[in-house]
Amino acid sequence: MKTIRFIILLICIWATTVASRQMPEMIKIPGGEFIMGDKAEGKPRQTQTIKPFYIDPFETSNAEYTRIVPDYQYPKGAEQHPVSFVTWGEAQSYCNKIGKRLPTSAEWEKSARGNDGRDYPWGNKTFRKKAHPYFSGLIKRKVGLNKKDRSPYGVRDMAGSVWEWTSDIVEGKAVTRGGLWNFHLEYEFSKTYESSSAEIEKKFPFLGFRCAR
Numbered sequence: 001m002k003t004i005r006f007i008i009l010l011i012c013i014w015a016t017t018v019a020s021r022q023m024p025e026m027i028k029i030p031g032g033e034f035i036m037g038d039k040a041e042g043k044p045r046q047t048q049t050i051k052p053f054y055i056d057p058f059e060t061s062n063a064e065y066t067r068i069v070p071d072y073q074y075p076k077g078a079e080q081h082p083v084s085f086v087t088w089g090e091a092q093s094y095c096n097k098i099g100k101r102l103p104t105s106a107e108w109e110k111s112a113r114g115n116d117g118r119d120y121p122w123g124n125k126t127f128r129k130k131a132h133p134y135f136s137g138l139i140k141r142k143v144g145l146n147k148k149d150r151s152p153y154g155v156r157d158m159a160g161s162v163w164e165w166t167s168d169i170v171e172g173k174a175v176t177r178g179g180l181w182n183f184h185l186e187y188e189f190s191k192t193y194e195s196s197s198a199e200i201e202k203k204f205p206f207l208g209f210r211c212a213r
Helices: 002-022 062-068 088-097 105-113
Strands: 027-029 032-038 043-050 053-055 163-170 173-177 195-199
Touching: 027 105, 032 105, 043 105, 053 105, 062 088, 088 163, 105 163, 105 173, 163 195
Parallel strands: none
Antiparallel strands: 027 053, 032 043, 163 173, 173 195
C-alpha cells in the first residue's frame, strides 16, 4: 500500500513539473500611464492609466487548450499552433478555469506597445519580411516562431499572428486585437493601436486568445 502511494506521489510530482515546463510564466506589465490610440484610426492619442497586471507571453496553443477542453479537435501536427475556432465565451471560460481571464483591450495595447507609443511591438519600422507567407488563416505557425515579434516587455506574437479576443464588449461585440494572417500579409495592418470586433457567439479560423491576470 505504501509503495502504491509512493508511486502516485511520484506521478503527481512528475505531472506538476511537466506542466510547469509547458506553461511559461506570465509576464508582469507595470501599471501607470501609457499612450493609447492613434489619429490614423480615428482614435486620437490619449494617455491612459492602468493598474499592474500579468499576461501570457504567448497565445494559447491547441495543446494547452485541450488539456482543459479534451474534446476540442484540431489538425494533426498543430499542437503548438494558436488555438482558434473558439467563441469569446469559450476563451473566457478557459482562462477562468486556470485562474486567469481575458485581457482588456487597454491591457493588450499596453502589453504590445509599452510606454513610448510605438506603432509595432518592436518599434516604429516594419520588417522587410512579410508577416506570414500564406494568404490563409487556416495555415498557421507555432506560437513564438517569429522571435522578432516581441513587445518591450517580452510578449510575443502581437503583430504577425491570429487576432485575439479581449474582455471588452462594445455594442454587443467583443473587441479583438493583433495581427491577422488571413486578412493581410503586411505588418502595415498589424499596428499596436488597431482593433476590430467580432460577434461573441461566433468562431473564426483566424481568431484566438491569450490570458491575463
